[in-house]
Amino acid sequence: MPTIAVPEPIPLKWADGFRRIEREHRLPDGFPQPVLDEAAWVARVPRLPATDLTDVPFVTIDPPGSMDLDQALHLERLRAGYRVWYAIADVGAFVRPGGVIDAEARTRGETVYLPMGRVPLHPPVLSEGAASLLPGAVRPAAVWCVDLDADGRTVGADVRRALVRSRERLDYAYVQAAVDTGTADGVLALLAEIGRLRLDLERARGGVTLPVPEQEVVHHGGRYRLEFRLPLPAETWNAQISLLTGMAAATMMLDAEVGVLRVLPRPRPADLDTVRRLARALDVPWPDGASYGTVVHDLDPKNAQQAAFLHESKVLLRGAGYVAFDGAPPRMAEHAAVAAPYAHVTAPLRRLVDRYATEVCLAVAAGEPVPSDVRAALAPLPGLMSGSGRRAGAVERACVDLAEAFLLRDRIGQAFEAVVIDVDGRRGGGQVQINDPAVIARCDGDLPLGEQVVVRLAQADPATREVRFTLSS
Secondary structure (H helix, E strand, O other), rough: OEEOOOOOOOHHHEEEHHHHHHHOOOOOOOHHHHHHHHHHHHHHHHOOOOOOOOOOOOOEEEEOOOOOOEEEEEEEEEEOEEEEEEEEEHHOOOOOOOOOHHHHHHHHOOOOOEEOEOOOOOHHHHHHHOOOOOOOOEEEEEEEEEEEOOOOOEEEEEEEEEEEEEEEEEEEHHHHHHHHHHOOOOOOOOOHHHHHHHHHHHHHOOOOOOOOOEEEEEEEOOOOEEEEEEOOHHHHHHHHHHHHHHHHHHHHHHHHHHEEEEEEEEHHHHHHHHHHHHHHHOOOOOOOOOOHHHHOOOOOOOHHHHHHHHHHHHHHHHHOEEEEEEEOOOOOOOOOOOOOOOOOOOOOOOOOHHHHHHHHHHHHHHHOOOOHHHHHHHHOOHHHHHHHHHHHHHHHHHHHHHHHHHHHOOOOOOOEEEEEEEEOOOOOOOEEEEEEEEEEEEEEEEOOOOEEEEEEEEEEEEEEEEEEEOOOO
16 A cells, blocks of 8 residues: 555645656556456456355455455454454456466556555456455455464464455444444454454564554645554554464465465574664663564654664565475575565455465365466566565655655755654765654754754755755754
């Protein structure tokens, strides 16, 4: 999803700037007619499974207005634990390997989100229509059934194709309000319960969920302004359901010795030592024996020193990628932030690799050979996804830079209170975080890491999307 949200109506000059970003990064403008024609056809004649699970009362939980709904969930309490039903849009029921939709998706890799829309992986007739798990519609899905014990640990997992029907489309604010007011019951109460248990297990195994705020543009009093928004706990609980499914998928593929994993190397000892020293310098508590994930879990990004630590310590989470294998499992099969093997399988409408990983899991769970066309497609996937991920990240960063430049362009020379979150030892200066407006930008001067400073805005140019501050004397 986009790293910055801009409310409608988007100002004309902003829209022009976002369109220029699309052109600079050569994002495709629509779909070729043969792709649209095939999509319109397969939308009418999907391959439907024999199993019917439309009696399971699934719901979706997504940002308001989302139409490309990949996941629907239902949760049950068992005598000795929990059962997680997780329905994933079955893109393979529509997209034929070797067809023009498949070929086009391989050139795109993933959906790219911008404040004024998206450049989708698949034609909207599929991603926002026939394949999307929209409420009230019967859809083909890859349905995961994962049993957990009373502590939230996975004790069994299976996946199969089935027809499903989502009952309701919910958003995170609604779920959070229901839990906070004590009115949540059924699935929503269990989501909070299971989500907290899974977070406890994540910390125990050394996994990491960073409390990183997101920037968003808000419209207030006839003016636009930038604010930071911390993810709601409900978003984190929902993410834990996706994570446990991805972990189950990775285990399934490793046992079968075929598949594609999302991997992240463990931090180098030297980097870990550096981050520990940084914690001491910034007075961030790091108890003996505590993992990095445990340390960051309760940090407050509004605290100056803790914000600097969170930003600088992200060095430990760099280098994520994909690895495909067909035979002996790869030597590096773990995702360090998950602290376990992990695979992407829960967003096939928006990410190419998820469709192929899901097809592997469906075959393995059914005791069938992995289809030859799926096996043949695995090896190129890491390269394809690496390229599309870099492009999506660059587009999102450019959109944030543009929004910052537009909102600050009339405030050149003004002073702002800021926190130094990064120091560049080679070039000098570094990065500062300003809470009002919510901006992270380059700053010149002799910056003291983790301290409150006063900076002056020296540059805010929408044409170059550059924002720069100087340390105030």
